[in-house]
Amino acid sequence: MTREKLYLYDTTLRDGQQTQGVQFSTPEKIQIAKALDVLGLDYIEGGWPGANPTDSAFFDEMPKTRARLTAFGMTKRAGRSAANDDVLAAVMNAGTQSVCLVGKAHDYHVTTALGITLDENLENIRASIAHIVAQGREALYDAEHFFDGYKDNPDYALAACRAALEAGARWVVLCDTNGGVLPSEVGRIVGEVIGAGLPGDHLGIHTHNDTENAVACSMAAVDAGVRQLQGTLNGLGERCGNANLTTLIPTLLLKQPYASLFEIGVGRDALSGLTQVSRMLDDILNRVPMRQAPYVGASAFAHKAGLHASAILKDPSTYEHIAPELVGNARIIPMSNQAGQSNLRRRLTEAGLSVEKGDPALARILERIKVREDEGYSYDTAQGSFELLARDELGQLPEFFEVKRYKVTIERRKNKYNKMVSLSEAVVVVKVDGEKRLSVSESMDETGTDRGPVNALAKALTKDLGRYSQVLADMHLVDFKVRITQGGTEAVTRVIIDSEDATGRRWSTVGVSPNIIDASFEALLDAIRWKLIHHGEAR
Numbered sequence: 001m002t003r004e005k006l007y008l009y010d011t012t013l014r015d016g017q018q019t020q021g022v023q024f025s026t027p028e029k030i031q032i033a034k035a036l037d038v039l040g041l042d043y044i045e046g047g048w049p050g051a052n053p054t055d056s057a058f059f060d061e062m063p064k065t066r067a068r069l070t071a072f073g074m075t076k077r078a079g080r081s082a083a084n085d086d087v088l089a090a091v092m093n094a095g096t097q098s099v100c101l102v103g104k105a106h107d108y109h110v111t112t113a114l115g116i117t118l119d120e121n122l123e124n125i126r127a128s129i130a131h132i133v134a135q136g137r138e139a140l141y142d143a144e145h146f147f148d149g150y151k152d153n154p155d156y157a158l159a160a161c162r163a164a165l166e167a168g169a170r171w172v173v174l175c176d177t178n179g180g181v182l183p184s185e186v187g188r189i190v191g192e193v194i195g196a197g198l199p200g201d202h203l204g205i206h207t208h209n210d211t212e213n214a215v216a217c218s219m220a221a222v223d224a225g226v227r228q229l230q231g232t233l234n235g236l237g238e239r240c241g242n243a244n245l246t247t248l249i250p251t252l253l254l255k256q257p258y259a260s261l262f263e264i265g266v267g268r269d270a271l272s273g274l275t276q277v278s279r280m281l282d283d284i285l286n287r288v289p290m291r292q293a294p295y296v297g298a299s300a301f302a303h304k305a306g307l308h309a310s311a312i313l314k315d316p317s318t319y320e321h322i323a324p325e326l327v328g329n330a331r332i333i334p335m336s337n338q339a340g341q342s343n344l345r346r347r348l349t350e351a352g353l354s355v356e357k358g359d360p361a362l363a364r365i366l367e368r369i370k371v372r373e374d375e376g377y378s379y380d381t382a383q384g385s386f387e388l389l390a391r392d393e394l395g396q397l398p399e400f401f402e403v404k405r406y407k408v409t410i411e412r413r414k415n416k417y418n419k420m421v422s423l424s425e426a427v428v429v430v431k432v433d434g435e436k437r438l439s440v441s442e443s444m445d446e447t448g449t450d451r452g453p454v455n456a457l458a459k460a461l462t463k464d465l466g467r468y469s470q471v472l473a474d475m476h477l478v479d480f481k482v483r484i485t486q487g488g489t490e491a492v493t494r495v496i497i498d499s500e501d502a503t504g505r506r507w508s509t510v511g512v513s514p515n516i517i518d519a520s521f522e523a524l525l526d527a528i529r530w531k532l533i534h535h536g537e538a539r
């Protein structure tokens with residue numbers, strides 16, 4: 001059976017940039033466009049040329065792509081010709097092969113937001129699309145508020161779409177601009193639109209995630225006959241975001257009936273780079289990747305419960321809907337009080353510790369984890385501390401040094417500019433190779449910024465650890481998370497520290513105490529011990 005082509009249209013660089021707090025630079029836009037091109041998107045909407053300097057610069061420096069780079073804008077304003085509309089001219093001047101214009105499809109918006117007549121709006125759509133086509137470009141019409149408009153006045157919403165198609169638009173994209181339409185409504189309305197004579201292979205869908213249904217609405221539209229899907233990487237987009245392409249793409253490629261019915265530009269090879277593309281975007285945005293994201297999240301293939309992990313070890317398909325490698329993700333068997341011996345043996349193997357099935361140490365380690373988690377520890381994410389706990393129980397934890405005592409003082413005082421500043425000072429006494437050493441450090445860095453008491457402690461602790469100091473030179477803290485949690489019957493502070501070294505390795509460690517400094521110090525000690533154990537290993 002020949003598969004029908006389903007076009008994928010990415011709007012990360014346009015609607016994605018409408019996300020609160022997101023502002024790409026031009027080089028970042030270029031980097032994302034290249035990644036989308038490698039992934040196999042058919043269209044990449046690069047932004048709105050003329051609307052802001054970054055978008056204009058992106059089109060000036062436009063990368064060469066196999067995908068169609070598309071400039072976005074709006075239909076011409078009433079009272080002037082398409083050729084004389086300066087906003088439209090800036091969009092056309094970007095020189096892209098494809099141009100997508102948003103225009104009203106809801107009568108209420110025409111009269112309320114634009115303040116023009118319904119006929120004037122239809123004429124604006126018609127004339128703007130004809131202008132694009134006359135210049136030999138491919139025209140797309142984003143029918144704004146199409147679904148809400150269709151529910152209020154179906155004849156007018158359809159007339160707006162027909163105006164665009166008759167003027168030569170290759171695609172009419174049905175937009176759920178406010179994101180409040182549900183999948184069943186989308187399916188019904190798209191069915192009616194196609195029943196009214198609009199060709200499905202010229203229709204697209206653009207949804208928003210305001211009811212967490214953007215992906216489901218997009219699938220419903222495909223089921224009903226549209227053949228272009230719009231979305232963004234990681235679901236970025238105005239308000240709650242757009243349909244998430246990092247979810248839609250693997251679904252279309254791996255799930256039935258879509259895999260058999262449709263051909264999409266993304267191949268199996270490119271699919272295995274999906275997780276990396278998703279993380280690259282988070283990296284650019286300086287965001288922590290969403291653990292629970294379908295397919296690409298760090299927890300998407302994490303098997304925490306003992307029953308799951310035990311079956312996974314026999315056959316991963318027992319608790320996985322796809323193999324994680326297909327999307328470039330990885331299986332994780334975290335350690336926690338939900339775990340049984342199967343999780344444990346798997347985690348120990350990953351840490352290079354081999355323990356035979358039935359070894360009584362397994363039960364002891366599990367018991368210790370359960371007791372410690374009851375006290376407020378969490379080994380689910382703090383895999384570094386888990387490994388140290390297991391090594392300790394197995395008699396494989398060297399005592400590199402002993403901490404005899406430590407002290408931190410925090411002072412508020414005026415600096416030389418008469419401004420109040422904080423300064424922390426830490427004193428740590430350790431015994432290394434039988435010799436006592438005392439180190440003092442301050443929290444101020446070389447730029448004069450106060451980095452806080454934990455930083456002062458970390459500096460003091462690593463300052464003079466004898467032969468170990470050199471090994472720790474390339475280690476630094478990259479994240480520091482604090483939670484007030486329940487430890488037994490008391491509230492305690494849990495600190496999780498993420499550390500990194502020059503090889504790019506990251507490891508997480510945990511500390512718990514009623515005192516935040518003690519909890520931080522414990523996590524810090526574990527981080528240092530982990531590094532000393534793994535010194536010399538490649539990433």
Ligand SMILES: CC(=O)SCCNC(=O)CCNC(=O)[C@H](O)C(C)(C)COP(=O)(O)OP(=O)(O)OC[C@H]1O[C@@H](n2cnc3c(N)ncnc32)[C@H](O)[C@@H]1OP(=O)(O)O
Nearest residue numbers: 048050051052074075076077102103104113114144177238
């Ligand atoms: C549904 C969507 O997400 S569509 C994409 C929306 N994206 C953006 O708005 C981001 C980029 N936009 C911008 O930078 C600016 O809005 C610009 C440069 C395009 C326009 O800026 P300004 O000229 O200052 O107008 P402003 O943003 O205040 O208002 C938009 C104008 O466009 C008009 N307009 C809105 N939609 C359309 C349309 N489809 N066709 C014609 N005119 C339209 C509005 O009526 C309003 O004009 P008015 O002030 O005369 O009433």
Ligand SMILES: CC(=O)C(=O)O
Nearest residue numbers: 102142144145175177
């Ligand atoms: C065009 C668009 O972004 C919308 O209607 O949501």
